[in-house]
Amino acid sequence: VATRAETATLAQPRTFSERLVRWISRSPVHILLLAIAAIWLVPTVALLVTSFRPRSDALSSGWWHVFSSHLTLANYSQVIHTGGMGHAFLNSLYITVPATILPLTLGAMAAYAFAWTRFPFRDTTFLIVVALMVVPVQTAFVPLLKFFRENGHLNTEFYGIWLAHTAFGLPLAIFLFRNFFITLPKDLIEAARMDGASEFAVFRRVVIPLSVPALASFAIFQFLWVWNDLLMALIFVSDPSKQPMTVKITQLLSTYAQEFHILAAAGFLLMAVPLIVFFALQRYFVQGLLAGSVKS
Amino acid sequence: LSAQAPPLQVPQPKRRFGRPREGSFKERLQGIAFAAPALIVLGLFVVYPAYYTVRLAFYSSDYLFSFTNYVGLQNFKDLFQDKDFFDVSHFPPSGAVFNNLKWVLIYISLCLILGLALAVLTIRVRYESAVKSVIFIPMAISATAVAVIWLLVYSPNPDIGTVNAVIHGLGGSPVSWLGQSNTVNYAIIIAYVWASTGFAMVVLSAALKGIPTEIIEAARVDGAGEWNIFRRIMLPMLSLPISIVTVWLFINVIKVFDIIYVMTQGGPGTSSRVIAYTMFVDTFNGFPGRGAAVAVIMLLLTIPVMILNISRFKSERVIT
Numbered sequence: 001v002a003t004r005a006e007t008a009t010l011a012q013p014r015t016f017s018e019r020l021v022r023w024i025s026r027s028p029v030h031i032l033l034l035a036i037a038a039i040w041l042v043p044t045v046a047l048l049v050t051s052f053r054p055r056s057d058a059l060s061s062g063w064w065h066v067f068s069s070h071l072t073l074a075n076y077s078q079v080i081h082t083g084g085m086g087h088a089f090l091n092s093l094y095i096t097v098p099a100t101i102l103p104l105t106l107g108a109m110a111a112y113a114f115a116w117t118r119f120p121f122r123d124t125t126f127l128i129v130v131a132l133m134v135v136p137v138q139t140a141f142v143p144l145l146k147f148f149r150e151n152g153h154l155n156t157e158f159y160g161i162w163l164a165h166t167a168f169g170l171p172l173a174i175f176l177f178r179n180f181f182i183t184l185p186k187d188l189i190e191a192a193r194m195d196g197a198s199e200f201a202v203f204r205r206v207v208i209p210l211s212v213p214a215l216a217s218f219a220i221f222q223f224l225w226v227w228n229d230l231l232m233a234l235i236f237v238s239d240p241s242k243q244p245m246t247v248k249i250t251q252l253l254s255t256y257a258q259e260f261h262i263l264a265a266a267g268f269l270l271m272a273v274p275l276i277v278f279f280a281l282q283r284y285f286v287q288g289l290l291a292g293s294v295k296s
Numbered sequence: 297l298s299a300q301a302p303p304l305q306v307p308q309p310k311r312r313f314g315r316p317r318e319g320s321f322k323e324r325l326q327g328i329a330f331a332a333p334a335l336i337v338l339g340l341f342v343v344y345p346a347y348y349t350v351r352l353a354f355y356s357s358d359y360l361f362s363f364t365n366y367v368g369l370q371n372f373k374d375l376f377q378d379k380d381f382f383d384v385s386h387f388p389p390s391g392a393v394f395n396n397l398k399w400v401l402i403y404i405s406l407c408l409i410l411g412l413a414l415a416v417l418t419i420r421v422r423y424e425s426a427v428k429s430v431i432f433i434p435m436a437i438s439a440t441a442v443a444v445i446w447l448l449v450y451s452p453n454p455d456i457g458t459v460n461a462v463i464h465g466l467g468g469s470p471v472s473w474l475g476q477s478n479t480v481n482y483a484i485i486i487a488y489v490w491a492s493t494g495f496a497m498v499v500l501s502a503a504l505k506g507i508p509t510e511i512i513e514a515a516r517v518d519g520a521g522e523w524n525i526f527r528r529i530m531l532p533m534l535s536l537p538i539s540i541v542t543v544w545l546f547i548n549v550i551k552v553f554d555i556i557y558v559m560t561q562g563g564p565g566t567s568s569r570v571i572a573y574t575m576f577v578d579t580f581n582g583f584p585g586r587g588a589a590v591a592v593i594m595l596l597l598t599i600p601v602m603i604l605n606i607s608r609f610k611s612e613r614v615i616t
Contacts, residue, residue, distance in 0.1 A: 026420070026421075029420055033414075033417055036410075036431070037427050037431070040430050040490065042449075042458060043449045044434075046445075046458055047445045061456075063448075106334040107334060109333065109334065110335065113327045113328070113331035114331065117323060117327030117330060119327035122327065127610075130602075130609055132338060133605065134547055134598045134605065135342060135346060135595065135598065136550065136572070136594045137551075138575045138591040138594050139346040140341065140342060140349070141579060141587075142345075142348070142349060142361045142579060142584055142591075143345035144341060146360070146361045147345075166337060167337050167341035167342050170334050170342075174334060224436060227438070228440070230438070231554055249441075249444065250440070253447075258453075260448050260451070263447070264448065267441045267444035270441050271437045274436040275433070277436065282429075286432075
């Protein structure tokens with residue numbers, strides 16, 4: 001399939017030689033693109049290769065000597081078992097799953113209120129929510145930490161970080177969902193109300209089933225956001241046995257400094273889930289990112 | 297990435313944004329009930345803390361973060377006397393503020409230029425989605441992982457670090473990119489550009505595909521060259537998405553922390569600190585009031601973006 005740029009410049013080439021001429025005339029573009037793609041891949045490939053190299057090789061020669069060294073999974077088993085990354089992986093899950101579901105649920109309910117119900121100051125409140133999307137988390141560190149410490153030590157459990165991520169994920173959730181909900185056909189919602197459905201039934205049985213793409217986009221976005229976060233975990237997870245992988249890696253870094261075979265394996269464990277999510281759910285992910293670009 | 301990029305526009309509201317007609321008492325109560333849980337969480341954990349932090353910026357405070365020892369604007373004065381934060385005693389000026397300025401200028405412009413170039417170039421080739429995937433993947437991974445990846449790239453040992461291996465191979469002597477204060481900021485910025493260019497590319501590419509083919513064909517028929525088509529048609533039509541990406545990158549720069557924390561801990565010395573890094577260090581090293589003052593500065597920097605978002609929304613334009 002020709003792109004529009006091609007169709008505009010010349011008619012579809014029919015013979016092999018015509019195609020060859022066209023390809024060569026475009027070769028600067030091809031070379032440039034392939035070079036950029038290669039530069040973009042090298043850093044990740046270097047780390048991937050290093051994560052499979054034995055200690056002695058990784059300390060003495062570069063990743064490009066991959067073909068002259070045997071590869072091993074020993075680094076992975078070392079970081080998972082003795083390095084604590086296995087436990088940290090579970091902590092990352094414990095942190096991320098509720099910190100995704102909570103803003104998803106609360107955000108969808110609030111968005112329904114903003115889109116399909118009427119109450120005083122509705123639109124003013126919504127504009128405030130829009131404004132809150134870019135508030136830096138730094139403005140909440142100290143008061144939240146103080147609040148968590150003085151109210152049942154929430155920062156020594158997972159509650160603190162769940163609440164913090166929920167609060168800072170909510171504005172984006174409400175904004176995205178409200179903009180999606182408001183495009184649903186009005187007749188559908190009115191009809192359900194006429195039939196005597198309660199507001200909750202309309203929300204649960206009409207609005208939610210029709211909004212799966214928007215809900216999925218936000219869920220993926222928030223999941224990756226929380227999974228990849230270091231700063232909030234550093235501050236709101238005080239118990240070392242509850243720290244997620246991002247925090248664990250910073251500790252491995254101070255222990256192993258230049259031992260990249262260990263750091264590489266740890267880094268890939270951290271990247272594994274986001275990469276799986278990315279390849280499995282690319283479209284939703286990109287949509288969520290495009291729609292969420294008002295937040296960082 | 298699928299060749300068919302998702303549309304940039306959020307579905308447009310079907311009814312005008314304005315004052316809702318008052319509903320019945322029961323209707324209003326139900327609306328409030330649906331919104332209440334989220335609004336309570338936002339009020340307690342976002343709005344009230346922001347107020348608390350602004351107030352704290354006027355106290356020297358203590359390890360309990362309470363409002364003790366009112367000092368007025370002294371925290372802000374101290375901050376701008378602090379050579380690690382703001383140093384204009386020599387040229388070029390240094391400190392976290394000027395490091396952050398380097399980030400704003402270099403990070404934003406490199407991401408935009410590379411993103412735009414990739415968007416324009418990839419549209420012309422068959423393997424568009426493959427190239428875009430490669431550029432975009434770093435967007436999905438955490439800044440912590442990006443930092444580990446680039447620590448290896450920048451390793452001062454030419455037998456291990458990719459960059460120094462290339463320099464060594466060309467006959468140069470290896471450079472400790474992260475170990476010296478005149479290169480460390482640029483090195484980290486490049487790593488973050490690597491991670492963020494994919495975003496600019498995807499947004500701009502989606503917008504580029506939204507430009508009607510007829511316009512570009514008509515210009516070609518009229519004899520416009522490729523450069524003029526780019527300069528006079530594509531660029532003006534991309535001005536809104538470019539401004540959206542710029543705002544996003546700007547917010548990213550104000551908040552940048554994780555990658556610096558993992559790569560250099562703000563070092564060597566304090567030479568790679570940025571504003572968000574100073575906030576963290578001051579708050580947790582015995583200067584909570586000063587940390588709050590930095591947070592207030594960060595909040596002030598985001599206020600223009602808040603106003604922009606609200607006015608865009610009110611005018612019912614694209615708001616992504």
